[in-house]
Amino acid sequence: MLQDLVFAMSLGSIYLLFALGMSLVWGTIGILNFAHGVIFMFAAFVAYLISQEVTLGLPLLVLIGIAVGALMSVGIQLLAFEPILRRAKDFRTAELQILIGGIGVATIPLAIAQHETKSNPFGITTSFDSQTYEVFGVRISTTQIIIIVAAVVFSAALAIWLRRSRHGLALRAIGVDSETSSLMGANRARLAIGAMGLSGGLAGLAGVLLTLNLGAITPESGDALLVTAFAAVILGGVGSVLGVVVGSYALAMIETWVLVNTSGTWVAAVSFGIIFLVLLFRPQGLFGHAEVRRT
Amino acid sequence: MTSSAIVSTDAPPVLEVRDVKVHFGGVKAVDGISFDITPGRIFGILGPNGSGKSTLLAAFTRYVNLTDGTLRLAGQDYQRIRTADVARRGVARTFQTVRLLPGLTVRENIQLGADLSLNESARFATLRSSLRPRGAVSDAAVDHAVERTGLNGYEQLWPCELSSGLQRGVEIARAIATQPQLLLLDEPTAGMNHSERHEVSRLLRDLKGEGLTQLLVEHDVQMMLDTCDWLFAMNFGKLIAEGKPEDVVRQDQVRVAYLGKRWGQKNA
Amino acid sequence: MIEWYESNLVLIQGTIINLLLALSLQVPFRFGVFSFAGIGAFGIGGYAAAILILEQEVSAVVAIIGAMVVGVAVCWVLGLVVARLGGLYLGMATIAFTLIIAVVAINGGERTGGVIGLFGVLADLPTWTILAFALVAVAILAITERGAIGRRVEAVREDPELAASIGVNVRRYRLVAFVASGALGAAAGAMNTIVRTTIGPTDIGFGIVVLALTMMIIGGTRSWLGALIGAIIFTWLPSILESVGTWQHLVYGALVALAAIFMPGGLLGVMTDGWRGLQRRRRRASRGTSVVEDPTEAEAAAAEEPAAELAPLLDAANTGERGQS
Numbered sequence: 001m002l003q004d005l006v007f008a009m010s011l012g013s014i015y016l017l018f019a020l021g022m023s024l025v026w027g028t029i030g031i032l033n034f035a036h037g038v039i040f041m042f043a044a045f046v047a048y049l050i051s052q053e054v055t056l057g058l059p060l061l062v063l064i065g066i067a068v069g070a071l072m073s074v075g076i077q078l079l080a081f082e083p084i085l086r087r088a089k090d091f092r093t094a095e096l097q098i099l100i101g102g103i104g105v106a107t108i109p110l111a112i113a114q115h116e117t118k119s120n121p122f123g124i125t126t127s128f129d130s131q132t133y134e135v136f137g138v139r140i141s142t143t144q145i146i147i148i149v150a151a152v153v154f155s156a157a158l159a160i161w162l163r164r165s166r167h168g169l170a171l172r173a174i175g176v177d178s179e180t181s182s183l184m185g186a187n188r189a190r191l192a193i194g195a196m197g198l199s200g201g202l203a204g205l206a207g208v209l210l211t212l213n214l215g216a217i218t219p220e221s222g223d224a225l226l227v228t229a230f231a232a233v234i235l236g237g238v239g240s241v242l243g244v245v246v247g248s249y250a251l252a253m254i255e256t257w258v259l260v261n262t263s264g265t266w267v268a269a270v271s272f273g274i275i276f277l278v279l280l281f282r283p284q285g286l287f288g289h290a291e292v293r294r295t
Numbered sequence: 296m297t298s299s300a301i302v303s304t305d306a307p308p309v310l311e312v313r314d315v316k317v318h319f320g321g322v323k324a325v326d327g328i329s330f331d332i333t334p335g336r337i338f339g340i341l342g343p344n345g346s347g348k349s350t351l352l353a354a355f356t357r358y359v360n361l362t363d364g365t366l367r368l369a370g371q372d373y374q375r376i377r378t379a380d381v382a383r384r385g386v387a388r389t390f391q392t393v394r395l396l397p398g399l400t401v402r403e404n405i406q407l408g409a410d411l412s413l414n415e416s417a418r419f420a421t422l423r424s425s426l427r428p429r430g431a432v433s434d435a436a437v438d439h440a441v442e443r444t445g446l447n448g449y450e451q452l453w454p455c456e457l458s459s460g461l462q463r464g465v466e467i468a469r470a471i472a473t474q475p476q477l478l479l480l481d482e483p484t485a486g487m488n489h490s491e492r493h494e495v496s497r498l499l500r501d502l503k504g505e506g507l508t509q510l511l512v513e514h515d516v517q518m519m520l521d522t523c524d525w526l527f528a529m530n531f532g533k534l535i536a537e538g539k540p541e542d543v544v545r546q547d548q549v550r551v552a553y554l555g556k557r558w559g560q561k562n563a
Numbered sequence: 564m565i566e567w568y569e570s571n572l573v574l575i576q577g578t579i580i581n582l583l584l585a586l587s588l589q590v591p592f593r594f595g596v597f598s599f600a601g602i603g604a605f606g607i608g609g610y611a612a613a614i615l616i617l618e619q620e621v622s623a624v625v626a627i628i629g630a631m632v633v634g635v636a637v638c639w640v641l642g643l644v645v646a647r648l649g650g651l652y653l654g655m656a657t658i659a660f661t662l663i664i665a666v667v668a669i670n671g672g673e674r675t676g677g678v679i680g681l682f683g684v685l686a687d688l689p690t691w692t693i694l695a696f697a698l699v700a701v702a703i704l705a706i707t708e709r710g711a712i713g714r715r716v717e718a719v720r721e722d723p724e725l726a727a728s729i730g731v732n733v734r735r736y737r738l739v740a741f742v743a744s745g746a747l748g749a750a751a752g753a754m755n756t757i758v759r760t761t762i763g764p765t766d767i768g769f770g771i772v773v774l775a776l777t778m779m780i781i782g783g784t785r786s787w788l789g790a791l792i793g794a795i796i797f798t799w800l801p802s803i804l805e806s807v808g809t810w811q812h813l814v815y816g817a818l819v820a821l822a823a824i825f826m827p828g829g830l831l832g833v834m835t836d837g838w839r840g841l842q843r844r845r846r847r848a849s850r851g852t853s854v855v856e857d858p859t860e861a862e863a864a865a866a867e868e869p870a871a872e873l874a875p876l877l878d879a880a881n882t883g884e885r886g887q888s
Contacts, residue, residue: 032651083824092650093827096597099654100780101823107773107816115809223769227662230655265670272663279648279656356728382730394725396717398785403714410711411730456843473729 002138004256010144010213012252013151017206019229019244020155021073021199027239028171029192030095034102035076035109036203036229037222042109043068043204044124044211045116045219051125058128058146061208069204070197072109077196080105082189106222113219123216124208143213150209151248154202159241171195224268228255231271234278237288246286306334307370309477309508310355315364317350317532324350326532327364332477337499337509339523339540341516343553347532348512349391352479355510356388357381369476382411385476389469389483393462395454401465402437402450408472409436440468444498460491467498471507478502478509484518496522516544516553528552573758576690578798579697580754584771585778585790586700587748592784593708594740595720597654600641601744602775603661604634606767608749609756610668613681616757623686627696627753634749635742642741646734661772665764680763681756688757696750704743704787770812777815780822783831792830 018040025031043065050056050064080101088094113122130143162168171191211217232251236243255270278285308331317325325347332338342348353359355366357378366373368384376384387408395404441447444464454462463483470478480499484492492515499509499522513519519526519540526543528536530552536543543549568575587601608630615626645656668675675681707716718726719736726733756762778797783789801811826833 032655080820080824087824088827095651096654097823097827099597099651100776101820103773103776104780104816104819104821104823107812107819111810111813111816114812220769223662227655227659230659234652234655263670265666268666269663272659272666275656275659276644279652280644283647283652358724358727377732378727379730379732382728388728390725390728394722396714396721396725398717398721399714406711407714407718407729410714452846453839453843456846469729 002136004260006138006140006144008252008256009249010147011256012249013147014206014210014213015225015228015232015252016151016155016245016248017147017202017209018225019232019248020158020241021202022229023233023236023238023241023244024158024171025192025195025199026233028174029188029195030091031077031081031192031196032095032099032102033073033076033081033196033199034099034226035072035106036199037224037226038106038109039069039072039076039200039222040203040207040210040225041217041219041222042072042113042207044207044217045109045113045122047208048122048124048211049116055125055127058126058212061124061126061128061212062205065204065208066201067204069207070201073196073200073203074193076102076105077193081196082192110219110222117219119219121216121218122211124211126212128212130212141213143209147209147213150205154205155241155245158198162241167191167194227275228271231274231278234285235274237285240285240287243285243287308333309369310510311365311367311370313365313367315351315354315366316362317347317354317359318362323532325354328529328532328534329364330527330534330537332508332510334476334508335503335506336524337503337511337522339511339513339519339526340529341514341519341526341543341549341553342529343514346529346552348529349481350532351529352388352481352510352512355381355479356386382473382475385474386479387470387473387475387477388479389463389466389481391481391485393459393466395462395465395469397454399454400450401446401452401454401457402441404454404465405437405440405446405450405468405472406434408440408469409434409474411473412436436472436474440472443471443502444468445494460487460494463487463491463495467495471502476508478507480509480511480513482513483511484513484515492518493521514553520544572690574798574802576693576754576758578794579690579693580751580758581774581778581798582697582791582794583700583747583751583754584775585782585793586704586787587744587751588775589779589784589787589790590704590743590747591740592779593720593786594716594736595723596737596740597650597657598645598741598744599654599657599661599772600638600741601748602767602772603641603657603664604638604745604748605752605755605771605775606661606664606668607637608634608752609762609767610671610675610681610752611749612753613684613756613762614674616684616686617681621686623688623757624692626686626757627688627750630749630753631746634745634752636745638741638745638748639738642738646737658772661767662769665767668764668767676763678764680761680766682761684756684760684762686757688754693754693758696754700747700750701787701791708786773812773815773819777819779829780819780827781829783829785828785835786831789829789831 018036022033022036025033046068047061047064051061056064081098084097084101085094088097130141132139132141162172171194174188174191207217207222228251229248232247233244234247235250236245236247251271251274254274255267258270259267310332312328312330312332315325315328316323328347328351330338340348340351350359354361357373357376361374368386371384373381373384396407399407441450444467446461446464446468449457449461454465457465467480467483470480483499484495487495496518499511503509511519511523523540526537526540527534528543528546528549530548535548535552536546584602584605587604588599591598591601608627611630611633612626615621615629616623621629641657641660645653648656668680669678671677707713715726715731716736718729718731719733723733726736752762752767755766774797778793779790780793781796782791782793797815822829828836
């Protein structure tokens, strides 16, 4: 039972690292980045390619993951999403085009990775040696500890940054009212690049850490994670850091429960069920605010 | 009886508004409004931005739900009907910002309004109209609306080719084409120059001549003075004055609401 | 001709099936419903037809119709359930619905063949039958693009509030879009299974979403003609460009992304826009002057507005004063 909890915690932490960035850009600059999953996968894939050549320690691998994720995310923002935003006649149209464009963009790195690996799982070789400790009969590895700590530290840092820093405040202001905040001096385009970079970096970090934890992932694993993260974000409430934290861990607990109590193939259905239940009964999520609209 | 009875004829009111409240959370956008709209006249609602005028119109078209109060259309309670059925009960509206469909020609945009009557006339008329060859459609209601708004010659153009004044005209024409009992106009002259406003004012009075009851929301005072028979002044979701237009604009509280305390009082 | 037809039979059938698949995505888009449920119906229809043929030994036409009934029923219920949602939420919810079909299929035990899927779905399906289904579908859709229905669909997509204000029941139109996408997707899925004699969970994954999206976005979202253009291009392109082969997905994805950025109306949209631009230019030339008034004039009118609209109020105030004194 306690062992399952450790599993759920590390699973939830991966969801959290992944979903944090997704929620950040969706809640502030209104972009639902469908390529987020493939950024996660491709960062791990690049780390895998490099690890084929030289054996690196954990810190460097993590840095590579973050860098690749951030670069991809910023690249997609500059080359695809920003042009769409500039050209679309209204935001509603832009939103949909961005989702479609994201689906298109996402197939490119996926196809590259699938071609190189022949769709087989790939793992990262590293000089980092993950130990397994046993505390009160519960086994936990160094990687799992790192994942959990990273998730907690990064969400806390993000929450504080969004509340305290000038850029964080400007980002949140854009999320509430983009027009007014740009009139008041927030540079939407530059902040958007920053947010996307941050979001991609988190996805890259999650990719490398999960690959190290599981030993190997498949190129397609980003797709499934995308739906899961969407469920976590929806459950917690778009744009709320606390919401993503609660959503990610809650989802991981439910999935672990299903995994333990059924044959396991139904796990993928959990996110789907959550998405529907939340959208039907509490569309703003657990920690989101109902929109107040005045005409 | 409310004081609108002064202008009422023997005919029953088209729209009865009784103690209508619309609150969004803590925001009291409309907070206890009562009046009657009697047939064959032009009524105006005057008020600064954010005074609740547009929310009131949204309540009349069932786009927002009433927090409290009653609305009766031609004597019938009309709170339960769906937004889409409001038009079928004879209430048409125009929007504050021009809302024309960019992919349809001017005539097709106006036809959208006339399509409403298809529901009544024949069950398969809608389908029949889709089976007819393109361009062969002639519709009396559309022709009438085009002529009334002076859009002859513009019918085959795309909305983006028209000036903003003419686009407003199409908006009104579309509403007229539904052959309404009551026409709600949300700032129909916003962004227009003087001569265009004059045109619109004349058009509305002509329509009144044909017996069309209208409720006009505006903040152009001259337009209201020229056009309306009866004026309501609103601020903070409440009625602050009503009466003949020239009387209402003279009242202190209206001037204070509109011009701010200093201006309003200095002139008082 | 006959020789060409026989040697390309698979591609011809594939084109028609892909047309129906693209339409199942395009119809809700045209109605302003951002729903991928039609692709889910493709999977449902594919399995329904396979099960009907394997267990009940029905004919191909009966299997297709049966699959459509199932697809319509599921999408109708889904449409009712997600009626309140819009935009991205609806898009993601229906993507999740589509992806879950494969999960259900994997867990379906013997009936769905689990991870492996179903084989030997043998039924006689002549090309003219596929064509007949497609013709009926296109005819019905063509009607919804014209006249009063066409105008209303346009209004429901572009401006639901406006549509409601002129008496259009927006919810009903949206539900119709869901049901239609269910019928089209299920028909395409059933035909695909029968033509290929097999279906498995990997056939209804994310790849099919991308394919349908590619056909619709490149062809055009506004008319069935756009879906046809897309279906023809993306059924024949892989066989013409042999070299594309393993990079097919990459090419499709890149095309979708480029189209979403630079040509959101698709090829058909580019053509219609070009035609309308030409019409406009010709009109302007024949009139000699532009219909559009000088925009600076309108701006000037707007600029003078605040002062102008308050003037009578001040006047009235002054006359009031005079009257009192």
